[in-house]
Amino acid sequence: MVRKKVKLVWIQNDAARRATFEKRRKGLIKKVSELSTLCDVKACALVFSPYDTAPEIWPQDNQDVMRVLGRFRNMPEMEQSKKMLNQEGFLRNRIGKLHEQLHKLNSENRETKLHKVTDEPVHGWRKAYR
Amino acid sequence: MVRKKVKLVWIQNDAARRATFEKRRKGLIKKVSELSTLCDVKACALVFSPYDTAPEIWPQDNQDVMRVLGRFRNMPEMEQSKKMLNQEGFLRNRIGKLHEQLHKLNSENRETKLHKVTDEPVHGWRKAYR
DNA sequence: AGTACTATCTATAAATC
DNA sequence: TGATTTATAGATAGTAC
Numbered sequence: 001m002v003r004k005k006v007k008l009v010w011i012q013n014d015a016a017r018r019a020t021f022e023k024r025r026k027g028l029i030k031k032v033s034e035l036s037t038l039c040d041v042k043a044c045a046l047v048f049s050p051y052d053t054a055p056e057i058w059p060q061d062n063q064d065v066m067r068v069l070g071r072f073r074n075m076p077e078m079e080q081s082k083k084m085l086n087q088e089g090f091l092r093n094r095i096g097k098l099h100e101q102l103h104k105l106n107s108e109n110r111e112t113k114l115h116k117v118t119d120e121p122v123h124g125w126r127k128a129y130r
Numbered sequence: 131m132v133r134k135k136v137k138l139v140w141i142q143n144d145a146a147r148r149a150t151f152e153k154r155r156k157g158l159i160k161k162v163s164e165l166s167t168l169c170d171v172k173a174c175a176l177v178f179s180p181y182d183t184a185p186e187i188w189p190q191d192n193q194d195v196m197r198v199l200g201r202f203r204n205m206p207e208m209e210q211s212k213k214m215l216n217q218e219g220f221l222r223n224r225i226g227k228l229h230e231q232l233h234k235l236n237s238e239n240r241e242t243k244l245h246k247v248t249d250e251p252v253h254g255w256r257k258a259y260r
Numbered sequence: 261a262g263t264a265c266t267a268t269c270t271a272t273a274a275a276t277c
Numbered sequence: 278t279g280a281t282t283t284a285t286a287g288a289t290a291g292t293a294c
Contacts, residue, residue, distance in 0.1 A: 039151040
């Protein structure tokens with residue numbers, strides 16, 4: 001019942017620590033997935049615990065994790081090449097824009113079909129569409 | 131004020147999506163850090179967004195992240211997809227695919243509009259479409 | 261866009277079984 | 278130990294500036 005305000009320190013009691021761990025890991029994974037779907041961003045979470053041999057990973061699809069981690073991989077060596085970083089930033093930005101266009105086109109498509117018969121003017125999408 | 135129960139779907143409105151993203155990313159990072167300190171486990175979160183060139187990463191200390199990712203790096207699938215991990219190649223490939231999707235959607239869109247009575251002209255997408 | 265507010269939803273600590 | 282419950286702490290969607 002959350003009787004306490006949760007001091008952010010290591011939980012000494014073994015059982016309590018494990019219980020909290022299970023709950024919060026679950027919550028964390030949920031949050032990552034929500035962030036990803038709500039905002040369409042690439043996100044990833046890894047949790048290694050003494051309780052498991054394998055790490056808890058999200059997303060579960062390895063390919064997707066690879067994609068997320070792929071960019072991170074070279075970061076320590078990133079110093080050498082600001083060019084690459086800029087280049088990647090540029091490309092990512094471009095991807096972001098294309099993605100948005102796709103979503104918008106998708107919406108429009110749906111709207112258009114929706115109003116086809118009644119020939120109602122379409123509201124709502126125009127603003128976001130520009 | 132959380133008037134709604136938050137449907138877990140992509141947020142279409144740009145401003146709202148970004149606002150939500152900022153809030154939730156912050157919340158996510160907090161959760162990872164809390165889990166780590168409370169239960170003393172190695173955890174890590176990465177968030178790539180179209181809004182930033184660099185990813186949001188926790189923990190901030192690169193050494194720690196590397197330690198967390200160390201085991202993951204050795205997984206066999208990692209080797210398989212080395213090619214895919216080539217950053218620029220991957221990103222460019224992605225751009226290509228998005229372009230394709232745009233073309234396809236656009237055609238479909240036109241088709242639909244041809245059969246619509248009012249046949250509203252479409253503005254805005256062309257610029258980004260190139 | 262950025263900060264602040266706060267009503268309401270969500271996570272979860274502790275209790276209980 | 279593990280599930281279920283429940284009351285409170287915490288997160289955050291929508292609003293206002």
